Amino acid sequence: MKIIGIGNALMDILVILSDESVFSALCLDKGGMTLIDDNEQEKVDGVLQTLDTTIATGGSAGNAMLALAHLGAKPGFIGRVGRDDMGARLRACYNKVGIDARLIEGEEHTGVANTFITADGERTFATCLGAAALMKADEVSETMLEGYDLLHIEGYLVQNHDLIESVARMAKQRGMLISIDLASYNVVAADLDFFRHLVAEYVDIVFANEEESAAFTQGKEPEEALLEIASMARVAVVKLGGRGSIALSEGLRASYPGSNVGVVDTTAAGDFFAGGFLHAYAQGASLEQCLAKGSLLAAHVIRVIGTQVTEAQWEEIRNAK
Secondary structure, eight states: OOEEEEOOOEEEEEEEOSSSHHHHHTTOOTTSEEEOOHHHHHHHHHHHTTSOOEEEEEOHHHHHHHHHHHTTOOOEEEEEEESSHHHHHHHHHHHHHTOEEEEEEESSOOEEEEEEEOTTSOEEEEEEOGGGGGOOGGGSOGGGGTTOSEEEEEGGGTTOHHHHHHHHHHHHHTTOEEEEEOOOHHHHHHTHHHHHHHHHHTOSEEEEEHHHHHHHTTSOOHHHHHHHHHTTSSEEEEEOGGGOEEEEETTEEEEEOOOOOOOSOOTTHHHHHHHHHHHHHHTTOOHHHHHHHHHHHHHHHTTSSTTOOOHHHHHHHHHOO
């Protein structure tokens, strides 16, 4: 199966914090994702000017496709960018690694995800979507899905109901499978009814961490949440951080243990997990093998800042049995 993702086309601006005072100054909830407008971005820029930053491609679905590209899967990506330097950098990065970038261009600035990383490796996002927020249903045609068998949707894009419903309907009409990463507990909680509608009507594979699965099931513990999600989709996956991951598909349950690798930055851990899982799933691997592949990628990406896994690490991942 060939895989294409749709999501917010973003560049990540990453910064490691020595203390957490910036959260109160910028009114951010640690560990969450807060959408900000252009005026609020100016305030963030003022803070970032005093800190050391790193810039890399970002976005949940984009990160998952990045992982797939490094595994040799030749994925695609649908998103919206501006006609600016950030948009050009994003396109160039995708082309370099082999992602088929099916990008829509607008006059707005390319979106950025300001990513604040604390000493415990947790990341907190202040995201200014820019052009990404204005992607419309009529801009994504059925031809953009041609050549692909599975559509991966990022949960951060679900707030755009018309767009997601339209794309999901087109994918199903083409006989494609659909996977979704629930993205963030606060995003799920704020739009729960539509998330549940989307999963029940269209989605085959659901990725959620412990907090997201609780938000989706209105407070259930992981095992109970897994059962509920699996009753709505073909495959349910709940990630438990250092305790590993669990999955359920048509009555078959699998689990995979956590690892004790040192955490530098959890940015993209869930995205790389999804990329690894989908890579194995597309090759017909068992549920446990899919969890193992996802866990392997997540374990590597949390040891670096952002998604800057080295080619030596990718070679190790590709050669892993």
